[in-house]
Amino acid sequence: MRQDNGKNLRGMFLFPILILALCASLLLVISKGSTDISLSVVYGILNDQIFHGGMGLKEGLWARADYQIIWNIRLPRVLFGILCGAGLGLCGAVMQALVLNPIADPYILGISSGASSGAACALLLPIPFFSGQYQTTIMAMIGALISSFLVYFMARFAGGGKLHPVTLLLSGTAINAVMSAVTGFLIFIAKSSESIASVYNWQMGSLAAAQWSTITVPAFGVCLGLIVCVSQSGKLNLMMMGDEDAAALGLSVKHFRAGMFIICSIIVASLVSVTGIIGFVGLVVPHVARLLLRSSNNKFIIPLSALSGAIYLMWADSLARSAFRAAELPIGIITAFVGAPFFLFLMIRKNYRGQNG
Amino acid sequence: MKIEFRDICVDAGGKKILHEVNLTAECGKMTGIIGPNGCGKSTLLKTTLGISPMEAGEILLDGASLAGFSNKKLAQLYGYVGQDSDCVFDFTAYEIVSMAAHIRGKTSKKSEKEIVMNSLEQLEIPHLKDRNIQSLSGGERKMVFIARAFAQGVDTIILDEPTNHLDIKHQLFILDILRKSKKTILIVLHDLRLAAHYCDTLYLMKQGKAVYSGSPSEVLQKDRVRQVFGVEGFASEKEDGTLDFHLQMN
Numbered sequence: 001m002r003q004d005n006g007k008n009l010r011g012m013f014l015f016p017i018l019i020l021a022l023c024a025s026l027l028l029v030i031s032k033g034s035t036d037i038s039l040s041v042v043y044g045i046l047n048d049q050i051f052h053g054g055m056g057l058k059e060g061l062w063a064r065a066d067y068q069i070i071w072n073i074r075l076p077r078v079l080f081g082i083l084c085g086a087g088l089g090l091c092g093a094v095m096q097a098l099v100l101n102p103i104a105d106p107y108i109l110g111i112s113s114g115a116s117s118g119a120a121c122a123l124l125l126p127i128p129f130f131s132g133q134y135q136t137t138i139m140a141m142i143g144a145l146i147s148s149f150l151v152y153f154m155a156r157f158a159g160g161g162k163l164h165p166v167t168l169l170l171s172g173t174a175i176n177a178v179m180s181a182v183t184g185f186l187i188f189i190a191k192s193s194e195s196i197a198s199v200y201n202w203q204m205g206s207l208a209a210a211q212w213s214t215i216t217v218p219a220f221g222v223c224l225g226l227i228v229c230v231s232q233s234g235k236l237n238l239m240m241m242g243d244e245d246a247a248a249l250g251l252s253v254k255h256f257r258a259g260m261f262i263i264c265s266i267i268v269a270s271l272v273s274v275t276g277i278i279g280f281v282g283l284v285v286p287h288v289a290r291l292l293l294r295s296s297n298n299k300f301i302i303p304l305s306a307l308s309g310a311i312y313l314m315w316a317d318s319l320a321r322s323a324f325r326a327a328e329l330p331i332g333i334i335t336a337f338v339g340a341p342f343f344l345f346l347m348i349r350k351n352y353r354g355q356n357g
Numbered sequence: 358m359k360i361e362f363r364d365i366c367v368d369a370g371g372k373k374i375l376h377e378v379n380l381t382a383e384c385g386k387m388t389g390i391i392g393p394n395g396c397g398k399s400t401l402l403k404t405t406l407g408i409s410p411m412e413a414g415e416i417l418l419d420g421a422s423l424a425g426f427s428n429k430k431l432a433q434l435y436g437y438v439g440q441d442s443d444c445v446f447d448f449t450a451y452e453i454v455s456m457a458a459h460i461r462g463k464t465s466k467k468s469e470k471e472i473v474m475n476s477l478e479q480l481e482i483p484h485l486k487d488r489n490i491q492s493l494s495g496g497e498r499k500m501v502f503i504a505r506a507f508a509q510g511v512d513t514i515i516l517d518e519p520t521n522h523l524d525i526k527h528q529l530f531i532l533d534i535l536r537k538s539k540k541t542i543l544i545v546l547h548d549l550r551l552a553a554h555y556c557d558t559l560y561l562m563k564q565g566k567a568v569y570s571g572s573p574s575e576v577l578q579k580d581r582v583r584q585v586f587g588v589e590g591f592a593s594e595k596e597d598g599t600l601d602f603h604l605q606m607n
Contacts, residue, residue, distance in 0.1 A: 244408065244442075248436070248437035252429075296446035297448065
């Protein structure tokens with residue numbers, strides 16, 4: 001937007017620095033784990049697989065075990081972390097603009113738990129259509145969309161036909177509780193202990209299910225979401241001025257908000273169906289991006305949130321894998337430990353007042 | 358652009374907020390709406406945004422029904438400065454004003470900058486351009502939002518109590534700018550002295566109805582002011598031909 005006041009300069013420095021940090025983190029995180037592998041081997045195997053079609057492996061330049069660990073186990077997981085962090089970060093930024101409240105994210109607005117209960121239905125109930133991951137993803141999307149619509153209409157009803165930021169957050173909290181209860185009930189009536197364990201894992205969030213075979217749908221969801229959200233960043237800026245001002249500046253507020261909620265639900269569902277609920281990422285990351293950029297301009301904040309979210313979740317997952325050698329810590333615990341105090345810090349730092357609330 | 362409100366009825370929570378309001382803002386004139394708190398002035402202005410449902414009535418823009426226009430088209434026809442315009446996010450004054458620049462259609466980066474700077478200069482606030490909107494005073498914020506309406510490049514502006522938060526010098530400054538702009542202005546004012554001096558036509562509202570309309574000297578008669586506001590006051594002509602409002606205070 002502005003060319004002459006240093007903000008763009010800040011962005012111009014931040015993007016290359018964060019992209020470098022992302023690449024460096026990727027190598028470092030892949031090298032760390034139950035067996036540490038040297039960075040040069042990690043780089044060599046990735047370079048060989050991506051640019052030389054695996055010639056080095058055929059020539060026996062590195063051990064097959066290292067290749068298995070790096071290429072088939074850790075890389076898909078780290079890429080999944082990147083997708084997950086980017087997706088949740090950008091959804092957080094978008095939702096904060098949509099509901100005009102800096103303390104909104106897919107978790108707080110109940111969309112994550114909606115997706116989770118949809119996915120739990122797929123895992124625990126006999127659903128006649130589709131199967132495997134597609135069934136889980138589709139059910140998660142349905143759950144997320146139901147949650148979004150319930151939150152939206154409850155908030156409108158409570159606000160007497162208008163959408164107040166505070167009522168939106170409150171109805172989000174209510175739907176979050178209801179959807180978590182639905183998941184809990186499904187676990188209660190389920191017969192298989194294996195399914196119960198996997199649903200339980202989900203409520204805490206984990207990237208352990210990440211494999212090459214499960215990465216396609218989330219990759220598609222996040223990339224498409226990123227493109228759409230960046231292209232709509234100008235309109236998201238208008239939304240940040242409040243419904244009346246946004247309408248006065250030419251935006252069809254209702255349709256735009258509904259459309260963007262659907263897009264966020266699809267992104268979140270594509271992730272939650274594999275990873276479960278990872279809370280607070282969408283809340284923390286856009287704020288860090290705004291602090292770094294010292295602006296709320298979505299043209300920069302959305303890609304910056306995606307980038308910082310990717311780096312954040314990659315390291316959070318690395319910590320989840322390595323904190324306790326014997327067992328893996330659910331990543332949701334780490335993001336909650338970081339996110340909840342940050343949430344408090346935000347409330348103390350600023351006296352949040354909703355635009356209309 | 359001429360704006361006509363015809364038989365506007367708005368209900369909220371089972372209560373009638375506006376009841377068959379008729380009002381016309383003539384082209385190039387300043388039309389003022391006055392009335393006690395809660396009489397429906399702001400609700401009437403908000404009907405022009407097309408986001409609050411009306412029970413009955415019609416708004417005509419140069420004779421064409423508002424319902425037939427998209428929000429984007431409406432933003433090309435008139436600007437709106439709300440009573441509650443504010444922002445809880447970190448935008449600079451420049452960024453806020455530039456949000457209106459897209460309304461003019463495809464503009465190059467340079468012309469966007471020109472549009473924004475011209476608007477800021479018109480309101481004599483170019484020094485605020487890099488300031489965070491949240492660090493500005495209420496009055497400064499108001500000036501930024503009025504600059505944004507100017508940046509839309511429209512010939513009609515609707516303003517809801519734009520003089521709120523402004524000191525007396527800036528109240529006069531804003532109203533002078535609006536009058537000199539020769540735009541069609543539809544404005545809600547609380548200060549009857551300013552309304553008498555600046556407006557070409559006044560509408561006096563009470564309990565959701567436009568009870569009197571006409572020139573300020575017609576509307577601000579002693580008995581009418583007493584009936585609507587419950588105070589003693591009247592407009593009278595000064596030596597230079599302009600109107601002043603006299604309020605009797607105990």
